Amino acid sequence: MKNLKTLFFKLLFLLPIVLWTGCNEEEKQQKALESFQEKKAAQLKESVKIADIMNVSLSAEARDSVSQWPEFLTFQNEIADIQNSSIQEIVNSSNNLKETSAGLISTIPPIFREIPIKARINVLYTKASVLVQETSKTNFDNALITEEAKELMIAFQNLKTQLNEVFLKTLEEFEEEIEKRIQTQDSIQQLELKKDSIS
Numbered sequence: 085m086k087n088l089k090t091l092f093f094k095l096l097f098l099l100p101i102v103l104w105t106g107c108n109e110e111e112k113q114q115k116a117l118e119s120f121q122e123k124k125a126a127q128l129k130e131s132v133k134i135a136d137i138m139n140v141s142l143s144a145e146a147r148d149s150v151s152q153w154p155e156f157l158t159f160q161n162e163i164a165d166i167q168n169s170s171i172q173e174i175v176n177s178s179n180n181l182k183e184t185s186a187g188l189i190s191t192i193p194p195i196f197r198e199i200p201i202k203a204r205i206n207v208l209y210t211k212a213s214v215l216v217q218e219t220s221k222t223n224f225d226n227a228l229i230t231e232e233a234k235e236l237m238i239a240f241q242n243l244k245t246q247l248n249e250v251f252l253k254t255l256e257e258f259e260e261e262i263e264k265r266i267q268t269q270d271s272i273q274q275l276e277l278k279k280d281s282i283s
Contacts, residue, residue: 130171130226134234140244145251149195155187159208163240166233171226174233175219181236182212196250204243211236 142150150156162181166174185208192201215232218224 132166132169132171132174132226132230132233134167134230134237137234137237137241140241140248142244143248143251146244146247149193149250150247153191153193153196155184155191159184159188159240163237166237171224171229174215174229175224178212178216178219182209182216185209185212196247198250201243201246201250204239204246208236208239208243211239 159181162177162184165177166181169177185205188205189202189209192205211232215229215236218229218232
């Protein structure tokens, strides 16, 4: 009986210590979670500045052709928003960019159904997928997300260059055009010489 009383008093004495230790540990975990959440919130608010990317303008012919390609126009609008945004905005738009780039693959207009253009769109889709992968990580890296967003923008500029090339004249067409201009100039000069000799 005496042993039972001693055991009871020992438990009565140890119980508050165990409870206090457990509460203290729970408090530490809560503070660590709050610190982690504050750090993530600060990371997400960070502004992204993507500079040094040469913007490719579409030629008039390419612009006319893409005006009938809604997926391209949607992707163009979405990627334009990335340049001066926050990490949070990139995280939010990364899935849309991936889905829209997938839409580009399946809706290529006939005039653009060439291997180099399909390759550029595949690169664009791959870059968008990598961006989604990076933004989905629990411990994401802002510098890495910014770099992936930049790579995606460069891939889009490369696609626009390829779209412009569809409308570039071949060397033969270019030579024919120069020949026609030379002939026109020669005809004008001969007419002017005849005029001068008549006067």
